[in-house]
Amino acid sequence: MSVELRLGPMLRHVTESSATVWVETDTPGTVTVIAGHGHTERRASTETFTVHGHHFALCDLDGLPSGHALPYRVLLDDTQVWPQPGAVHPPSLIRTLDPDAPVRIAFGSCHRAAPHTTETDTVLGVDMLRSYAARLARERSVDGAPSTPVYGEPSVLLLLGDQVYADEVTEGMQAFLQQRRAAATPERRQADPPADEVVFFDEYAELYRQAWSDPDLRWLLSTVPTLMLFDDHDVRDDWNTSGSWRQNIAEQPWWRSRITSGLGAYWVYQHLGNLSAKDRDADPVLSSVHRTEGDAAAVVDEFAWRAHELPGSYQWSYRFDIANSRVLMLDTRCGRIVDNDAHRTMQDPDTEAWLAAQLTGDVDHLILASSLPFLLPTGVHYLEAWNEAVCAGRWGAGLRGTGERLRQAFDLEHWPAFHASFQWMSDAVLDLASGQRGPAPASVLFLGGDVHFSYLATAYPRQTVGGVAPIVQLVCSPTRNRLPTKLRWATWLAARRITGWCTALMARLAGVGAPALRWRIEDGPHYENTVATLVLRGRSAEVYWEHPALPGTTGAPATSARPGSEVRELTHHTLTD
Missing domain, CATH: 2.60.40.380 (Purple acid phosphatase-like, N-terminal)
Structure with a gap:
């Protein structure tokens, strides 16, 4: 056989x-x-x-x-x-x-796997990861040795969430679900799973297979070191938005299977490969799996359910050192504490303590990567801060329900919707950037995705604290998932100063204090499917975004064997000299 x-x-x-x-x-x-x-x-x-x-x-x-x-x-x-x-x-x-070579960290998020047809490209845009792979393959010679590309090959690729969409499946995945469930056991039928969403582990396994089996993407992932983080669509849209969301979803008969399968599959397909061999050897779940004779499904299911029920029982965040810089990959989904709307935190206490221990100097650059941007357009930031205050009862108990409905309808659940966590991180980063946690790095860089548009924002202390290293937010989203036109206009409006002033006033009227940082968007929003690359040379840093070059656009060839197989630069910035 x-x-x-x-x-x-x-x-x-x-x-x-x-x-x-x-x-x-x-x-x-x-x-x-x-x-x-x-x-x-x-x-x-x-x-x-x-x-x-x-x-x-x-x-x-x-x-x-x-x-x-x-x-x-x-x-x-x-x-x-x-x-x-x-x-x-x-x-x-x-x-x-190579410790002596420039570090090139490519990153992006939000990848919808779908057939590469004119119809899907019209809806989702040309797949940037596929275009990136095609460019990389061309730059390699026949024997596999790299040629001399314009910017060099990536040292590592960071995929910052929504690697798969368990709640927005393709036609191929829909066909698999129909066939699988037609022969389902009575127990599965009793769970009454949604017809167009992934629920069980074997369905997740097929979801990953379909998402990562495209020949170009499969080759890319085989030859570029890749680290990953989950976001909501890896499990379900708005996952862990609030305590109310958790209570409502728990009433669904299929939810336990969904969250158990989603977290278990993420642990196997994405998380284990993030860890060094030493850290993997210390993972108690993997140790239990290796000790199990035969199928370890029960071990993984029990672990996944516990991770959902008890945030902090497992640490999803991790650290990756590269040259003399430190990358912290931060869980902003599973470890949330959301049961009490009056005291919500983005991370559980143990993860926050771990993070505090990592925020030290003596590195060239400190990079904080999470699926959610830390610094949003100010119009959105203060709207989310206001909404959190309303949900906590700042404008009276009668408006808490309205606030919750707005939160879930408009996805108001990023860092500013966790005001205590945002303030804690702001204070810690300012201490780090001003040299109070050891010699200051040359830069503190936030990487993020999720929002389906890309931008660069620069932050400053609200009050003068002396010399401070640059604090910059870099967002790259999506790699393939075009934002509808109406939402593009909404995000454009949210990035305007007047919108920020209006929502800031709303937040102040709800008792929200001014953050320790102030910031502005220097470039963007950009709505193309993109991959960004952060280039570090000692204490200097630059970043550029690239996107597929379609026929008829600047930088695209007159003819192409496959539309979108070429890549061109969208924008480029020097962060530190």
Whole structure:
């Protein structure tokens, strides 16, 4: 019987001398990854583990040469399953980090996987990740070695939420759900799942397979180190918006299966690969899975339900060091404390304590990445701060219900809707940027997504505190999910100063104090499908956004074998010299 990969390989956590490769296989067995050849050859083998009938493995290669790009192969029970026969892309490479080279952090969010047709491109736009992959493949020579691209290859790709859409499925996924549920067990039928949403683990497994099986995207994820964070659509729109939302959704008979499957699938498909081998060895859930004979579904389901019921029982946030800079990938969804509208926090106390310990100097750049932008257009910021105050009863108990309906209708649940957390983070970042937490970094950079438009905002202390390192918000969203025209006008209006003044007055009348930071949008909003790249050279930093170059647009070729396969720069900024 032939064996093959069901999904992957995916190049995940990478350091100067190690790399993790994630795979899903169609049968249990031994997975071996072989990188390089001759005296540079390194190999690692591991047994698959099984969750809900699906088989996974993470292979950790160590002792790799720093700053090298090594082609690699994947074997399942001694049968090569990658590269696949007849592969049209260059060989997949394991690229270790080079401490002496510029750091290039590519990032983006919100990727709707759908067929690449004229109809879907009209609705969603051309897939920027696919265009990015096509450009990268062209820049590699036949033997897989990189050529000399304009900006260089990415050191790491950060996908900041909504990697899959469990509540907005494609026609292909809809067909799978119909077929699967036609033969469902009585227990599943009793749960009465929504016909057009993913609920069970096997459905999530198919959702991930369809989302990441496009040949260009699959190759991209196999050859660029990738770290990920969830946002709401990885589970369900508006996930953990408020205590009322949690209470209402819990009444649905299918919700326990949905949240258990969503978090369990995220842990397997996305989170485990974010961790170093050392951190993964210390993960109590993975240890329990490895100790389980046969299928570990019960272990993962129990863990996922506990993570939902008890925010803080598992830490989803993590740290990634690159050169002399620090990236903190922050959970802004599962760890929320929202039961009491009068005291809502973006993170549970344990995660906040962990974050406080990471916000120290002695790094070139401190990067805080979360699915949600920290600094929104001021018109939206103060509207969300006002809404939180109304929901807490600042304008009387009678308006709390109205405030909650507005919150859920207009997605008023970003950082400013958690005023205490926003103030805490602002104070901590100001301390860091002014050198009160050790020598100040050259910059403090917030990365975000979610909002379906891209922009750059610069922040300043509201009160003079002496020399402060630049504090900048960089947002890149979406990679593929076009914002409807009416919402574009709404976001444009929200970015106007007069809108900010009006909503700031509303917030003050609701008793909301002025934040420790003030900020303004320097560039944007931009509505194209984009990938941004942050380039760090020691203590200097620059950022640029790129998007698909369609025929007839500036920078696009006169003819193209595939529309959107070319990429052009949208905007470029120097952050620190």
